[in-house]
Amino acid sequence: MIKLREEESEFMSKLLIEGGHTLSGVINVSGAKNSIVAIIPASILAEQEAVIENVPNISDTNDLISILNLLGVDSTFTDNTLKINNSNLKNILIPAELSTKLRASYYFMGALLAKYRHAELYYPGGCNIGARPIDIHLKSFEKMGVQVTFLDDKYILDAKELNGADIDLRFPSVGATINIMLAACKASGITRISNAAMEPEIVNVADFLNSMGAKITGAGTKEIVITGVNKFHNGNIKIIPDRIEAGTYLLAGALIGKDLVINNLNPNHLEALISKLEASGVKMQIDSDKITVSSSKNLIPINVKTLVYPGFVTDLGQPMQVFLARCNGVSLFEETIYENRMQHIKYLQKMGAKIKMDNNNIALIKGPCHLHGTSVTATDLRAGATLVLAALIAKGITKIDGVKHILRGYDSLPIKLKKVGAKIKIVE
Numbered sequence: 001m002i003k004l005r006e007e008e009s010e011f012m013s014k015l016l017i018e019g020g021h022t023l024s025g026v027i028n029v030s031g032a033k034n035s036i037v038a039i040i041p042a043s044i045l046a047e048q049e050a051v052i053e054n055v056p057n058i059s060d061t062n063d064l065i066s067i068l069n070l071l072g073v074d075s076t077f078t079d080n081t082l083k084i085n086n087s088n089l090k091n092i093l094i095p096a097e098l099s100t101k102l103r104a105s106y107y108f109m110g111a112l113l114a115k116y117r118h119a120e121l122y123y124p125g126g127c128n129i130g131a132r133p134i135d136i137h138l139k140s141f142e143k144m145g146v147q148v149t150f151l152d153d154k155y156i157l158d159a160k161e162l163n164g165a166d167i168d169l170r171f172p173s174v175g176a177t178i179n180i181m182l183a184a185c186k187a188s189g190i191t192r193i194s195n196a197a198m199e200p201e202i203v204n205v206a207d208f209l210n211s212m213g214a215k216i217t218g219a220g221t222k223e224i225v226i227t228g229v230n231k232f233h234n235g236n237i238k239i240i241p242d243r244i245e246a247g248t249y250l251l252a253g254a255l256i257g258k259d260l261v262i263n264n265l266n267p268n269h270l271e272a273l274i275s276k277l278e279a280s281g282v283k284m285q286i287d288s289d290k291i292t293v294s295s296s297k298n299l300i301p302i303n304v305k306t307l308v309y310p311g312f313v314t315d316l317g318q319p320m321q322v323f324l325a326r327c328n329g330v331s332l333f334e335e336t337i338y339e340n341r342m343q344h345i346k347y348l349q350k351m352g353a354k355i356k357m358d359n360n361n362i363a364l365i366k367g368p369c370h371l372h373g374t375s376v377t378a379t380d381l382r383a384g385a386t387l388v389l390a391a392l393i394a395k396g397i398t399k400i401d402g403v404k405h406i407l408r409g410y411d412s413l414p415i416k417l418k419k420v421g422a423k424i425k426i427v428e
Contacts, residue, residue, distance in 0.1 A: 016400075018424075027419075037061075043084050049086070104175075111183075113141065146159040146162070146183075165191055184228060192224070195222060197309065213232045248389070250270070280300045304320055307337075321355070344387060371390055388413070392422060
């Protein structure tokens with residue numbers, strides 16, 4: 001039995017999880033990572049002040065606040081509320097040590113272009129899950145009159161005039177859709193984004209921009225129309241619940257839960273996951289803002305293919321594979337969004353999962369597998385969540401290295417799991 005330490009450090013390097021303990025109680029879902037990472041850069045567009053509520057306390061949030069501080073923004077982050085004041089905002093180069101910490105640093109491109117018609121920052125970082133080029137962003141900016149220069153791993157963006165444009169995205173990229181919205185909201189004329197991404201987080205960002213005076217319609221559909229305005233005022237927004245965090249804990253409940261309540265979520269944002277779990281035989285009680293779930297025996301094998309929203313979200317594809325390993329038969333999993341999102345499989349195999357790779361993005365998973373604890377490594381954010389789920393159902397103790405990846409996107413994960421019965425210990 002693991003003796004749990006009472007305090008936790010955000011700089012922890014390892015997790016020890018003793019598997020086999022039923023999860024029961026309530027887990028409260030935090031604000032969405034994929035919203036806050038865009039809304040913090042967007043906040044510099046406020047005339048002076050902005051208030052953001054339900055902010056997740058994750059490392060991505062803190063890294064973006066560090067960029068705000070570099071730009072001269074005064075901020076306070078207490079009780080999951082972020083207050084920012086732009087009175088001393090200045091437009092300077094965002095250095096590599098900050099921009100490379102996370103992918104979402106690129107949202108400062110669109111925000112600074114809108115505010116100053118000029119932006120400089122180094123190539124963004126983030127999880128190594130594929131090539132993830134930003135050419136869609138840059139070509140869209142060029143259609144709006146931006147001159148793009150790439151020099152010494154640094155982007156320099158200049159626009160003598162920032163004009164509205166008709167932009168047809170070759171792929172419904174979430175990042176490109178948001179970046180175009182940011183730049184277009186203060187451009188001259190009208191911008192139309194066709195084949196736009198439709199994720200709920202895009203609606204959240206659009207609502208925030210509109211609260212400051214932007215004129216954006218169609219967010220959440222395939223066509224978004226932005227009418228540029230000259231001036232913004234102060235703004236406020238509440239971050240929507242994190243559908244990926246909610247889905248991860250919903251999977252935990254389906255694996256080893258007993259009346260586990262996942263609270264503060266929007267079931268409409270989880271329809272693809274819910275339908276797959278129901279098809280496999282998982283019983284759930286679905287309410288307007290919570291889902292109660294318990295583990296089931298004799299789960300039916302299913303096939304899962306990741307797609308753009310509202311399809312099965314790629315961020316839950318890796319965690320879903322742990323569930324498929326408990327189904328009674330062979331399931332097929334296919335990843336269609338990123339080409340390097342199977343790095344976790346060797347660790348699941350090490351734990352006893354029967355997974356056969358057909359190619360880099362297709363896996364045949366035979367269950368039910370009985371996993372055992374061992375030493376594994378989180379190679380990226382969602383791989384880390386996957387290994388946590390596997391550890392929760394494994395026999396014995398699992399040691400997970402690379403926990404810094406998990407901290408990028410899951411607010412207080414060890415604390416939340418401990419409160420519902422997990423045996424989890426932090427090792428420095």
